[in-house]
Amino acid sequence: MREIATLEELKSLAGQEVAVSDWIEVSQEQVNRFADATGDHQWIHVDVERAARELPFGGTVAHGFLTLALLPRLLGSAISLGADVKMLLNYGLNRVRFPAPLPVGRSVRGVIVLQSVEDIPGGAQLAWEITVECEGVEKPVCVAEFLVRRY
Template identity: 90%
Template sequence: MRDIATLEELKSLAGQEVATSDWIEVTQEQVNQFADATGDHQWIHVDVERAARELPFGGTVAHGFFTLGLLSRMLGNAISLGQDVKMLLNYGLNRVRFPAPLPVGRRVRGIIVLESVEDIPGGAQLTWEITVECEGTEKPVCVAQFLVRRY
């Protein structure tokens, strides 16, 4: 984990790759739970036998929004933002793309670039670009610009 102790240090890192998250294994159980929570039970995500027969990936694939939901976890296990932080808020997303599917059973990790740090009342808005790599595939499974407010 990379410790970034102060806002000044954070600002000095703008425009740079700052961390890589730990690998996270994506399981069928997690994908099924996500399908239950969202009501998205499309067969490519939850029907293991059919997906093995009909999809070119040899099995089910995770929802794109499941992958997106891992961004906070990736950021949290890769970077610590110091003792003076009272609160971090997910402020939203700008650009999001899913260039490749995420086969269930694979591991993913985030390559984290700090694009910018902007002052806001009471804190700073951080714009992170996170590229989610999938073990064993060439293309990333997600590239997203993730906005976080630091107070």
């Protein structure tokens, strides 16, 4: 885990790759729970037998929004922002793309670039570019600019 002790240190890293997260597996159980939570039960995500027969990936694929929902976990497992941080808030996303599907049962990791640090009242807004890589898949499965407010 990369420890970034101060806001000044964080600002010095703008424009650089800051960390690469650990690999985490995306399981069928996780995909099924996400489908239940969102109501998105499209067969490509939850019908293992049909997906094995009809999809070119040999099985089901994770929801794009599940992949996106992993961003805080990937970021949090790779970077610690210091003891002076009282609160981090998800502020939103810019430019989200899903260049390739995420086959269920594969592991993903995040390659994390700090695009910018902008001062805001009481803190800073961080723009992280996170590229989600999948084992055995040539293209990334997600590329997103993730905005976080640091107080």
